[in-house]
Amino acid sequence: MNFADSDVLSAILSPRYEPTSDYKQADLILVNTCSIRDHAEQRVLNRLREFTALKKRRSGLYVGVVGCMAERMKDELLEEALQIDLVVGPDAYRQIPVLLDQLSTGGGKGMDVNLSTEETYHDIVPLRATENKVSAFVSIMRGCQNFCAYCVVPYTRGAERSRPFDSIIDEARALFEQGYREVTLLGQNVNSYHYQDVGFARLMASVAEIDPRLRVRFATSHPKDLSDELLATMAAYPNICRAIHLPVQSGSDTMLKRMNRKYTRDHYLQRVAAIRAALPDVSLSTDLIAGFCGETEAEHQDTLSLMREVEFDSAFMFKYSDRPGTFAHRHYQDDISEEVKTARLNEIIALQTELSLKCNQKYVGRTMEVLVEGLSEKRGKQYIGRNTQNKVVLFEPTGAEIKPGTYVQVNVKRCSAVTLLGDLV
Ligand code: 5AD
Ligand code: SF4
Numbered sequence: 001m002n003f004a005d006s007d008v009l010s011a012i013l014s015p016r017y018e019p020t021s022d023y024k025q026a027d028l029i030l031v032n033t034c035s036i037r038d039h040a041e042q043r044v045l046n047r048l049r050e051f052t053a054l055k056k057r058r059s060g061l062y063v064g065v066v067g068c069m070a071e072r073m074k075d076e077l078l079e080e081a082l083q084i085d086l087v088v089g090p091d092a093y094r095q096i097p098v099l100l101d102q103l104s105t106g107g108g109k110g111m112d113v114n115l116s117t118e119e120t121y122h123d124i125v126p127l128r129a130t131e132n133k134v135s136a137f138v139s140i141m142r143g144c145q146n147f148c149a150y151c152v153v154p155y156t157r158g159a160e161r162s163r164p165f166d167s168i169i170d171e172a173r174a175l176f177e178q179g180y181r182e183v184t185l186l187g188q189n190v191n192s193y194h195y196q197d198v199g200f201a202r203l204m205a206s207v208a209e210i211d212p213r214l215r216v217r218f219a220t221s222h223p224k225d226l227s228d229e230l231l232a233t234m235a236a237y238p239n240i241c242r243a244i245h246l247p248v249q250s251g252s253d254t255m256l257k258r259m260n261r262k263y264t265r266d267h268y269l270q271r272v273a274a275i276r277a278a279l280p281d282v283s284l285s286t287d288l289i290a291g292f293c294g295e296t297e298a299e300h301q302d303t304l305s306l307m308r309e310v311e312f313d314s315a316f317m318f319k320y321s322d323r324p325g326t327f328a329h330r331h332y333q334d335d336i337s338e339e340v341k342t343a344r345l346n347e348i349i350a351l352q353t354e355l356s357l358k359c360n361q362k363y364v365g366r367t368m369e370v371l372v373e374g375l376s377e378k379r380g381k382q383y384i385g386r387n388t389q390n391k392v393v394l395f396e397p398t399g400a401e402i403k404p405g406t407y408v409q410v411n412v413k414r415c416s417a418v419t420l421l422g423d424l425v
Contacts, residue, residue: 002032002067004137004186005090007126009066012093014127024054028062033069035152037321041069052083062103064088068156071113078109089113090157115158122167134373134405136180140168140203141187146222149260150292152323153188162195165203172207181371181405182215183207190218191225201233208237215371217241223248223271224263231278242279243390247287251306252299255292260327265306272310283313283389290348291341292320293332300344307351313359313389315352319345353417360391360415367411367425374404392419
């Protein structure tokens with residue numbers, strides 16, 4: 001989401017500012033921040049100290065904090081030591097040029113952390129900074145009002161709102177015409193996309209109909225809202241990718257209740273069964289939190305047993321991090337020790353590594369379509385691409401150059417827990 005937002009920011013700042021690859025040359029540094037865990041915020045604060053040091057050497061350099069930390073910390077960020085000039089929340093990016101004018105005419109530091117119930121930046125064409133011209137994010141909604149007990153997002157990104165249907169289709173079509181071959185529709189809870197009479201399944205179908213050569217992905221789904229209608233739509237369009245990211249967070253009913261996730265383990269498993277019935281070759285990924293407030297060893301074991309039952313292809317796995325302002329912060333105790341959190345997270349990671357390897361082994365010997373993203377320098381000049389299940393596939397160059405954005409057939413010979421390795425067919 002922040003990658004997508006940074007491209008919106010670039011568009012808002014253009015042509016007054018243009019991107020540079022060397023921040024030491026910059027006249028303006030905006031740090032687009034995440035508040036989801038304390039670790040993310042600490043990293044930003046370290047970067048800001050670095051930029052403060054740079055400001056001492058470069059007069060005229062402005063430094064701003066944008067995104068969720070700006071929203072959460074507000075004027076705390078304007079304290080002298082950090083020397084920040086601008087603090088702008090996720091819904092106020094259109095104000096940045098005004099605040100910059102104010103700064104340059106001696107009007108002082110600028111802050112706008114107003115949240116909106118309407119802003120979707122739908123009319124702003126993101127200035128995409130990514131080097132990969134194959135795959136792009138397209139934001140379809142903003143905000144979240146699920147209020148999971150541990151999560152700061154509803155407070156920093158405000159109420160849920162959907163971007164107008166036509167503006168999404170126009171952006172996706174323009175990307176296809178520019179040569180992009182994959183779009184990922186983005187939102188905190190895409191299943192509740194709703195604009196006039198268009199829901200998420202119809203939106204997906206419409207994007208898929210732009211061209212059969214355009215792959216369509218989406219993130220993130222909430223297990224309480226993943227509909228059969230969406231699964232039927234996915235099954236009907238081969239270019240809607242066979243990959244679903246479905247964060248479960250915990251395998252324990254009592255934990256899910258404390259987390260305010262609004263589904264049970266059984267409901268989650270039923271959704272997984274429905275997904276696999278509709279899309280037999282789907283890959284499933286998830287998010288997991290270790291050591292949320294009050295988590296017992298038995299509840300932790302329920303998470304491990306759910307992981308074994310589902311056999312996730314991959315997972316993002318986190319230690320619980322207490323976030324000021326959340327329901328958990330106000331009403332529960334962050335009572336699991338750092339040692340226990342670490343031990344549980346390590347067990348979860350070890351099990352997931354096993355499961356990922358097992359899932360990937362199923363692809364060995366199979367030939368599949370891969371969308372080529374380019375030549376990977378890091379991997380000793382191998383081509384890198386992805387299959388429909390979103391798995392990274394590597395293969396050796398043979399003869400003629402393959403342009404990024406080309407579909408090829410690859411026969412998988414080997415795998416690790418994170419990549420498939422094969423030969424061009
Ligand atoms: N602590 C740890 N992980 C968190 N997430 C959200 N809030 C927290 C928190 N306070 C995780 C969830 C979510 C992912 C984006 O981040 O797993 O799905
Ligand atoms: Fe946070 Fe829950 Fe919303 Fe996801 S659905 S952004 S975890 S509140």
